[in-house]
Amino acid sequence: MDSKKEMEKELESELVIRFQDCDPFGHLNNAKYLDYFFNARADQTLLYYGWSPLKLSQEFNAHWVVTNHQISYLRPAMFGETVLVKTALIFFDHNSITTECQMLDKEKTQLKAMIWTTLRNVSMQTGKSVDHSEKLNELLSNMIIPDTHYTPLGYYDRLQKLKDYYKSLSAKG
Template identity: 45%
Template sequence: MTAFKKVLESNMKIRFHDCDPFNHLNNSRYIDYLITAREDQLLEQYDFDVYQLASEKGIGWVSAQTQISYIAPAQLMEEVSIQTQLISFSEKSLLFEAVMWNRDKDILKAVMWTKLVHFHLQTQKSFAHSEALMQFFGAVVNPLSDAADFETRVKQLKQAI
């Protein structure tokens, strides 16, 4: 089986239209940046196209729960580094982590965990992942053995700086 990178990383620039009057990234836009980074990384690193799956097979994932901690503001025109990883999965769901840093990765900006539920677009119901998807998730998952919950993980990342 192919050896996949477990932690994916890319850079993004904070844009004017996403900022508040203080030139900080608007809180709701952090989620957009983190999810966009994950989607791009999946396509670039794994050739995993969520939009192709939706259009060809009528399947996708919907957000069931999002936890986010805002640590430090991301500034207008700042280049940030976003790391994402799948930290657990089950028959019907995925849990991924996204972490935003400054470019040098010495200032933690935000941490997010999102639970996604596998969804059939035609039936509008959740359903089980295929065996092929389960094998793929098994190859890319990066469990966090020492972080039992979101708050603990945020503390660990803060202390690691």
């Protein structure tokens, strides 16, 4: 992959909420949001960038494990509903990355859920944290979205900004 070319930073795709993932009221089960977010990100990176998480791990010797989730459920996703999932890299440092995933209604006017997931790069041999390679840092620099102003404690500030933004869109339509 040519990491110098301009990369799409905010990826999105539509998903349909499946029956087996819902509770008796037709709401997407809370635990299933993680599956929808992770699968959307994996599908999107394949579609937009041409690589899967496994290919990325092999090419860059990056083996990430989840260290933290911050998730908010704002509006239910319902059985049979088509939702839009947006994902983006919002932070990285020498050995970790944080992605943001948003689940929206199909019209992109209502935020249903948001998650920040932080992953740490670990050695396959020792299981201990290791630094990203220079090549991987260059790739991550091209993927990160600008102006998120990530701080580990900034989740709720970001959530409020998104809620306000989608509320203003909803009021216009």
